[in-house]
Amino acid sequence: MSYLALGCRALLVLVFAAAVTGKARDPRGFVASVTGLRLLPSRWSPVVAAGAVAAEVGVVVALLLGRAGFAAATVLLLALTGVVAVAVARRTAGACRCFGRTGQPLGRRHVARNVVLLAVAVTGLLAGPPSAVHPGGIAVSVTAAVVAALLVVTMDDLVSLFGPQSGVPQ
DSSP: OOHHHHHHHHHHHHHHHHHHHHHHHOHHHHHHHHHHTOSSOGGGHHHHHHHHHHHHHHHHHHHHHOTHHHHHHHHHHHHHHHHHHHHHHHTOOOBOOTTSSOOSBOOHHHHHHHHHHHHHHHHHHHSOOOOOOOHHHHHHHHHHHHHHHHHHHTHHHHHHHHSOOTTSOO
């Protein structure tokens, strides 16, 4: 496995695992956020929310099993990016419950985050054939993936901390 594919795989596994874990902590909150998108009748929200979590679990498993996981991640990220983009364009987007927390309202940065993750999935899918593996390369790839995953998962917190503050003189 190339180090690039390994890093992409580790990043996606960590991000999707964090998403599943966060949603599992507050399933009602996630269902409410799906309802808040107003993209489908509210009676479908629990089914769609459960389907989204199941799809994320499936992607994690598929990524751990092989290259097909990159294709699964690509398909799921296309769907998630589309949903967020439509909700943002319609101005029906509520709080981002992507990782289970009550976050900032869904916005363009969430679309951009999903596009970046989509690029990671496609990159992993297209990464070169398996090659010789060295422990140092594995360590660097996985460490970079952990740092990137932490940045992705805490994006809203980082924007709140370092971004422009409303009501604060600048």
